[in-house]
Amino acid sequence: xxxxxxxxxxxxxxxxxxxxxxxxxxxxxxxxxxxxxxxxxxxxxxxxxxxxxxxxxxxxxxxxxxxxxxxxxxxxxxxxxxxxxxxxxxxxxxxxxxxxxxxxxxxxxxxxxxxxxxxxxxxxxxxxxxxxxxxxxxxxxxxxxxxxxxxxxxxxxxxxxxxxxxxxxxxxxxx
Numbered sequence: 001x002x003x004x005x006x007x008x009x010x011x012x013x014x015x016x017x018x019x020x021x022x023x024x025x026x027x028x029x030x031x032x033x034x035x036x037x038x039x040x041x042x043x044x045x046x047x048x049x050x051x052x053x054x055x056x057x058x059x060x061x062x063x064x065x066x067x068x069x070x071x072x073x074x075x076x077x078x079x080x081x082x083x084x085x086x087x088x089x090x091x092x093x094x095x096x097x098x099x100x101x102x103x104x105x106x107x108x109x110x111x112x113x114x115x116x117x118x119x120x121x122x123x124x125x126x127x128x129x130x131x132x133x134x135x136x137x138x139x140x141x142x143x144x145x146x147x148x149x150x151x152x153x154x155x156x157x158x159x160x161x162x163x164x165x166x167x168x169x170x171x172x173x174x175x
Contacts, residue, residue, distance in 0.1 A: 003027055009072040015040050016089070016158050044157030058082045062092065064098035073098045074170040080161040093155045093163070099141065100148055101170050106135035109165050135165065 011022040011033060025043075029035035059078035066072070077087050077094040091127050100106075106162040107113040111134050131137045136149040143151075156163050 001030060003031065005142065007031065007033065010153060011040075016154070017044075040077060041154075044153055046164045047107055052162060054080055056080050056162045056164045056166075058085050059166070060085050060094050062091075062094035062098045064102055065094070066102050070173040071102050072171040073101045073168065075101060076166040078164045079159070084161045087159060089155055089158050090163070093152065096142065096151065097135075097148070097165060097168075100138065101135065101168050103141050104132075104135075104138050105145050105170060105172075106168075107133045109168070110134055110136050135168070143150075 007026055008019060008022045011017070011026060012019060014033075014082055015022070015037060017025070018026060021040060021043070022036070025036040026033075028039055038094040056078040058081055059076065061076050064073045064075075073089045075094060077090070077097060079090060084090050108117060111130055114130060114134055136147065136152070138148050140146045140148050140151050152163055152165070
């Protein structure tokens, strides 16, 4: 089966995956664009899981101050190399995470961080509380069908390195 270059380009535009990955996914999906997107998503998740144990000690600290100066965010996002830290994909991720934190006011990065912080407290958190309190579980503000973790995983698949949100702080005037 032949795959047209326009189909490869369409898939690449939608997913950001490499040309050869798009071609392989379209061949596997027998030309079905939606099925090819799902195949690429599964490959991205598998790739992210493989890279999860790698040390991520490079990266950026992104600063965002909301217009009007009443809310500000600092977020540290790490990757494996300084080369990736300078890419547009990585910088965009860091900026979008800062916007997410400013808008949604998470308290923790992940459920594991939340469990460590609240281990001494007797309160049992509900699933809804965990999803709003943990950055990685929140619906992504630019695409509510995805979580923030999905966006991080997609970026891992694009850049080929492990990415971690190390820490963040959100300032709001008067709080």
